[in-house]
Amino acid sequence: MALDKPGEDYEGRTSYTHVGTRVDRPDGLDKVTGRAKFGADAHAPGMLHGAIVRSPHAHAKILKIDTSKAEALAGVKAVVTRADFATGLEGEEWNVLENVMASDTALYDGHALAAIAATSSLIARDAVKLVEVEYELLPHVTDVDEAMKPDAPVIRAGQQSKLVPEGMHPNVVNYYEGGHGDMDAGFAEADLVIERHFTTEAAHQGYIEPHAALATLGADGKGELWCCTQGHFIVQKTCAALVGIDTSQLRVTASEIGGGFGGKTTVFLEPLALALSRKSNRPVKMVMSRSEILRATGPTSSASMDIKIGMTKDGRITAGKGVFRLQGGAFPDAPAGMAAECSFAPYNLNAVSIEGYEVMANRPKQAAYRAPGSPMAAFAVESVVDELCKALELDPIETRLKNASREGTKAAYGPTWDRIGLVECLEAAQAHPHMQAPLRESEGRGVAAGFWFNHGGETSVSLALSEDGTAQISVGTPDIGGSRASMALMAAEILGIEYENIRVTVADTATLGYNDVSHGSRVTYASGLATINAAKDAVGKLCDRAAQRWGIDPEAVIWEDGCAKPAGPNAGQFDPMPLKEITQRMGRTGGPISGHFEATPEGAGVSFGVHIVDAHVDRETGKTSIDRYTVIQDAGKAVHPTYVEGQFQGGAAQGIGWALNEEYVYGEDGRLQNTVFLDYRIPVASDLPMIDTVIVEVPNPGHPFGVRGVGETGICPPLAAIANAVSGAVGVRMTSLPMSPPKILKALKEQ
């Protein structure tokens, strides 16, 4: 559907040779045969194994750490504590160091206090038990609303930003507000106003691959690090700062990554492995256990939200107000601002007011999780919209269409939308057979829209042509969803060579310029844009060589179907010169031909999606089953449609888990109660139906091929869509996630 006029970067092509095809992924063979090397699969001669001493307390002063018995154990080669890391750090670097190795206070259950390297992992784990720590217990708080109360224990004083309204508890560390219009007039105009309170619990990204790192660092300040990460350049920068060496002296190689979803955008083990290696002068490998992952890496925030929306009888939203309080663990930066910004994004509103509060609690430092902030905000807003539609007997999709954001709509957080695809998604939902299918007894149908910003970010790509006419591309964004295939498809389109003749490598930090993390749904957009431009850079040089050979002006040469051609009859009569013919001679005609591109592209293009779900509730057990699920989302242009579908389906499945089952359960003692997959239960194959997908393609004006990121939007509508379906099935508005059987039974009982 190439409906659109060319944009600033969009080229407006109507057909593609490679983009849009469903090729096999280049890492497929390695991954089905077991030889793909993930984080924990690396090994080095003389390697030691590391283990971590962690606090069993939610909040405690560390009076003394006695490591003497551990150090005396045969096979133990090094012990590090906070004293072995850099001092004088500030801002986020200090926060990250404090999170991976406590200074004077344990801030949550699982907080790291010391690390040990030994000749085997069994010895390292034995040594952990020999470390004696003296604590002075402090009062703790793990709930976001409790943490804001006047008598709540102060987690860390002096962290409050100046933006926070006066009189708020010191645990409220940041504040965001936005919106426009006259709220009072808006609500006065409404025929019905509904106001509700919502809560969501923290959910973990749940990547199946544990964090793992293999580090070597010498007294000369030169280091090597292998780890599973969404961004090895940020690992390089952060680790160098935390262990006090120059960034350029640490080479970081990203392993194959076994899932991240935002959770592998920061460091946990890496600086510890480096510090242990420096102290022992041996390579050190560290791998987290699942319980360490759940206790001490970053889940998403838990949230407490208030939503008030007014609507006229004919379904026009007159005003919307949202207050979002997000708990970010014992550190600032909970995505409260992003929750607020995303909350009303699908709606074109004259009066809207959004507020976000970042709150600290005695929990691990939250990390990004697929569209951080947006899913819970959508849950709250879309639930109220659904309730208004039901009360006013309006069609949920028609009502959303009536109020939908379009090109030119001013968003609550300021920008005016460029070309967006929400209306197209809603229309596709309206036309989908799912909407007409009959429902059985105790089954409800839910619909919800969701939004994500998408991101550009610092990006650099290099492309080198080989003598035989093939190409190799170096990207700096770890491949978390098949991006090596997408890069090759986009480069093939420009170069005019076959997909199979291109190899894409995730280059290490010593080989390529800085690249931001694979996050923000940015890789196919930003690394894709950089790959296209690197290929164009190489094409320019190929044309130069042809011009040189033909003795004509470089401007008189064009590139078409993988060949240099004279631009027109006036340029001269020459046979097309294929890429291979030029590369075969490149050594003699001016040297190797490469293409490069570096930029921080700004045109990521926001993305909307609409989900439809049928949920059945067993009124005896309170168990919900998802009977049918349809994802409709704007991809701009699907470079590899199968992988786009995979992103849609994966986002929906994670949303289903978050909506129905997954939650962090803290005991009265502030300790996490569910630290294994048996208790922190993510959806299994028998929990889910097939997940239907519809790819809508409304080109992004900011990308040559119209690409929009697709990774995150898929998790934005499900919490709301499922809550709307379940509320319909049980006849009670469900306002607290997860909608686990006990909560549903309670709601049925109170009915």
Place this chain on the structure above:
Amino acid sequence: MSKIHVTTKVNGDEVEFLCDPRETMLDVLRDHLNLTGAKEGCGTGDCGACSVTVDGRLVCSCLMLGAEAEGKEIATVEGIANGEALHPLQTKFIEYAALQCGICTPGILVAAKNLLEREPDPTEEQVRYWLAGNLCRCTGYDKIIRAVMDTAADMREAS
């Protein structure tokens, strides 16, 4: 603590190793035998990423001690392909993009192959329940289930 000497067969090859009595079969495969195809996702038998077969029975190798391998026949993901010829499940998993990150793939392939050896014509429900012990966080299982069902159909046709 003294180590235990074990003689066993892995993917048809006779192997010997010395293991600590506390080491799991997964530790032995990965750390002693250099077979890193089986993954540790949880260490508690919940995720299935470490799935292998032991005398034809599907097992989480993280729940089995290395010492228990004595005299057994172990099969791992590394043994599924025959030389350069992939098993039909492997080919179909690539074709269907039944993997995204690929960390769960070795365990799922071992489990799915074991299912098809027992039940060449499984229903969708049978596939879903058989694979319920193998967690995948990326795909939502849709493409995995389709790949297994279609492989089964192809294999029935070919036989």
